[in-house]
Amino acid sequence: MLARLLSRRAVLAGLGLAAALLLTVPTLAGPDALVLRHDGGATRLSVAALRDQADVRFSFFDPFAGEELAVRGLVFRDFLVEHFGEVPEALAFDAWDDYRVTLDGWDDPGWILVTHQNGAPLSLRDRGPLRLVERDYGDRDPANLRNFNDWVWMIRSIKAVP
Amino acid sequence: MTARPSWRRHAGWLWLSLMSFTTLLILITYETRWVYPEIHAYFSQTGNLTGQQLATRSRQYLQEGLGSLLEAPDSDAARQEAGFRLELAYSLFDIGLYRREYACTEPSLAELDALADRLEIGGGLTPATLNDHLLGPIRCLTEIEMDQLERRSAVTTAFVEETRRHQGVVLGGSLVIFLMGLVFWWMHERQRRQAERATRESLRWMARALRDPLTGVGNRSALHQDVMAQPGKPMSLMLIDIDYFKQYNDTLGHPDGDQLLRELALLIDTSLAGQARLYRMGGDEFAALLLRDDGGGLAERCATLTARVREAAMAHPGHPYRRTVTLSIGAACFVAGEAGFASGYAAADRALYRVKEQGRDGWLASEGADTVEENGKV
Numbered sequence: 394m395l396a397r398l399l400s401r402r403a404v405l406a407g408l409g410l411a412a413a414l415l416l417t418v419p420t421l422a423g424p425d426a427l428v429l430r431h432d433g434g435a436t437r438l439s440v441a442a443l444r445d446q447a448d449v450r451f452s453f454f455d456p457f458a459g460e461e462l463a464v465r466g467l468v469f470r471d472f473l474v475e476h477f478g479e480v481p482e483a484l485a486f487d488a489w490d491d492y493r494v495t496l497d498g499w500d501d502p503g504w505i506l507v508t509h510q511n512g513a514p515l516s517l518r519d520r521g522p523l524r525l526v527e528r529d530y531g532d533r534d535p536a537n538l539r540n541f542n543d544w545v546w547m548i549r550s551i552k553a554v555p
Numbered sequence: 556m557t558a559r560p561s562w563r564r565h566a567g568w569l570w571l572s573l574m575s576f577t578t579l580l581i582l583i584t585y586e587t588r589w590v591y592p593e594i595h596a597y598f599s600q601t602g603n604l605t606g607q608q609l610a611t612r613s614r615q616y617l618q619e620g621l622g623s624l625l626e627a628p629d630s631d632a633a634r635q636e637a638g639f640r641l642e643l644a645y646s647l648f649d650i651g652l653y654r655r656e657y658a659c660t661e662p663s664l665a666e667l668d669a670l671a672d673r674l675e676i677g678g679g680l681t682p683a684t685l686n687d688h689l690l691g692p693i694r695c696l697t698e699i700e701m702d703q704l705e706r707r708s709a710v711t712t713a714f715v716e717e718t719r720r721h722q723g724v725v726l727g728g729s730l731v732i733f734l735m736g737l738v739f740w741w742m743h744e745r746q747r748r749q750a751e752r753a754t755r756e757s758l759r760w761m762a763r764a765l766r767d768p769l770t771g772v773g774n775r776s777a778l779h780q781d782v783m784a785q786p787g788k789p790m791s792l793m794l795i796d797i798d799y800f801k802q803y804n805d806t807l808g809h810p811d812g813d814q815l816l817r818e819l820a821l822l823i824d825t826s827l828a829g830q831a832r833l834y835r836m837g838g839d840e841f842a843a844l845l846l847r848d849d850g851g852g853l854a855e856r857c858a859t860l861t862a863r864v865r866e867a868a869m870a871h872p873g874h875p876y877r878r879t880v881t882l883s884i885g886a887a888c889f890v891a892g893e894a895g896f897a898s899g900y901a902a903a904d905r906a907l908y909r910v911k912e913q914g915r916d917g918w919l920a921s922e923g924a925d926t927v928e929e930n931g932k933v
Contacts, residue, residue, distance in 0.1 A: 459651010490612065490643045517642040518649070538652065547646065 424489050424522045428550035431477050435550075438476070440508070440522045443467065447508040451528060456535035457520070457544075465509035469525060470502050481553035486525075489517060489547040495554055496543055503528050506548075520546035568743035575736030579729055586725060608703055609647045614696040616644035617667075621689050628680055638674045641667060648696065657702070659695035666691050767835040769813055770820040778834040778842055782896045789847035791922075793831070793857065793886040794903045795823060798915040800839035802873030803880070815869065815880065826863040827856060842903075847888060857884050857918035876916075883910040884918035 427443065429436045447465045455462045473480045483497035507524045508515060515521020525545040533540040620640030627633040645667050653660045670688040673680065765777035773781070782790065797803070797819065804812040816835070823841060824833050831843040845856070861882060869880040885907025889899025906919040 455651075457650055457652075459655055490616070490647070517639075518645050520646045538650075547643075 424517060424547065424549060427523060427548065429476055430550060430552035431481075432553075436476070443506070443523065444508040444514050449505055449528075451505075453526075453528065454535055455526070456530075456538055456541050463511050464505070464507045464526070466505040466507035468502050469504040469506045470500060472506055473499060477553050481555070483554040485552040485554050486545045486548055487550040487552070488545065489549045492546070494545065496545075517547060523548040568739050568746060572736050572739035572743055575732050575739055579732045579736065582725065582729060582732070608700055609650055610653065610696045610699040610703060613644045613647035614693055614700065616640045616647070617689055617693055617696070620644065621685060624680060624685055625682060628682075634674055634677075638671060641671055641674070644692075645671075648692070653699055657695065657699050659691070659698060663692035663695040770817050770835050772820050772824075772841075773832065773834040775834065775836050778832075778836070778844060779896070781832060781844060782891050783893070785891045788891045789888065790891050790899070791845040791847055791853045791856075791886060791888050792899050792903045793843040793845070793853075793860075793884055794836070794900075794907045795841040795843065795860070796883045796885075796907060796911070796915075797839040798881045798883055799871065799874050802875070803871055806873035818869065819864075819880070819882075822863060822867060823860060826860045831856075853886050853888060853922050854918075854920040857886055857920050860884065861916075861918055881916035882918075883907060883915045884920075885910055886918065886920040888922050 425440050427438045427440055429438060447467050449468055450463070450465045452461055452463045454460070455464075470480055473484075480500040483495055484499060485493070485495040487493055505526055505528050507526055508522070510519050510521075513519075515524060525548065527541075527544070530541070535541075617640070620637040623633045623637040623640065645664065648660070648667070649664055666688050670685075673684075673688075765773055765780065767774045797815070800812065800815075803815060816839070820833060820835070820841065823843060824831070827833075827843055827845070831845045834842040834844070836842050845853070847853075861884065864880060864882050867880075871878060871880045874881065885903045885905065887899050887902035887906060889895045889902070902921050906921055910917045910919050
């Protein structure tokens with residue numbers, strides 16, 4: 394009787410552990426998808442597909458990396474129009490490092506959704522898989538990282554804020 | 556050399572004053588709308604990418620990863636989660652600034668790399684091994700955090716000092732601009748009042764220049780000006796002459812002569828029912844200007860005036876035919892304008908001359924084609 398009880402408990406514990414693992418799977422599975430939220434709905438985009446679509450290439454000095462980088466990506470404004478039908482007033486970003494921010498002013502072709510760096514796809518380690526940067530940051534001092542507070546790293550989901 | 560028009564001087568002071576106040580407004584708007592929000596955005600500790608130090612966030616992820624591994628060193632899920640935390644920690648640690656300015660960064664990143672490899676391969680990870688791999692990076696990150704905090708504190712202190720100086724300059728500048736605006740406004744107001752006084756004075760002098768000082772009625776210039784002010788208007792002009800005025804003066808003296816002029820001016824005005832403008836043309840001659848659309852006939856007015864003077868029976872001891880004052884009146888109609896007035900004046904003068912020729916004390920009015928005459932000579 395005791396053995397059956399223990400066995401049932403073991404099964405329940407196993408199920409609980411499995412459920413816990415399942416719940417953590419999206420996080421642990423790695424950043425292979427981008428979620429877009431709009432009008433109460435959500436769309437998953439494959440990061441691999443976005444990497445394939447990336448057609449903008451340029452080199453610039455990345456203030457955070459502190460070096461010249463050759464990057465590849467998509468014009469973010471065009472990306473927004475393609476997936477949201479327009480450039481939303483503001484966007485709420487959710488990053489893999491739990492950073493959350495809401496920013497506006499995206500109707501600007503200077504913002505690039507970066508997918509590759511120095512020829513390789515961005516990984517979490519490179520502050521990827523998707524990173525938003527300004528192609529031309531004018532005369533702002535790259536030595537002062539606070540000048541680039543609008544950049545968003547490790548983008549996990551983007552929500553249109555009306 | 557021509558004097559600068561007064562309105563331009565006023566506009567200059569006014570312009571300077573408005574410029575001062577506008578500059579002040581722009582300065583205040585700039586300070587409140589742009590400068591302070593920028594400062595807030597720069598120093599805000601939350602809600603932006605670098606609000607919390609990257610080193611702090613990296614250290615937290617390392618500690619979380621370490622916690623997961625220490626709690627369940629043999630669990631695949633724990634190792635997977637720890638690996639994920641290590642990646643996040645690495646990304647926030649691998650910053651150009653840290654690599655450049657903190658010597659411990661490169662070796663620490665190498666340790667994290669090595670730990671990531673061991674997690675990938677699998678196998679047991681003892682607390683000692685974890686310590687070997689993670690203690691150095693955590694210590695390095697703590698060092699970076701402390702140094703960055705010190706730097707931030709120094710920057711903040713310098714900024715506060717700079718802001719205080721800036722505020723002092725802005726406050727002083729605002730005060731100076733405000734005072735300049737007030738001074739310019741005062742200058743403008745002073746000049747405006749001076750100009751107003753000068754204008755009033757000029758108008759007073761102009762009015763005096765158009766008045767006969769003895770009788771208070773208008774003079775010849777006023778008559779000309781009043782006619783020219785209404786071009787095209789049909790008008791009538793009466794030229795009124797006091798008969799034998801020289802003899803009046805010779806008999807009663809000039810003070811009485813002046814008194815007679817004043818009384819006659821009043822009488823003429825009354826008899827014309829205030830509908831004519833009266834002028835003294837010089838000596839013993841008056842002129843009365845009437846608008847022709849007032850309904851009254853010119854001859855009728857001449858007759859009325861003559862009758863009123865006769866009724867008044869003002870004593871004239873020097874009159875060769877009567878013992879009272881009599882008038883000779885010549886009147887004519889004309890259309891206001893330079894040429895019309897000249898011809899009207901000439902016609903009235905001719906009429907007056909004819910009355911005088913016929914023995915005075917009478918009137919002759921020329922109204923268009925009709926000429927009406929009354930000669931009261933007895």
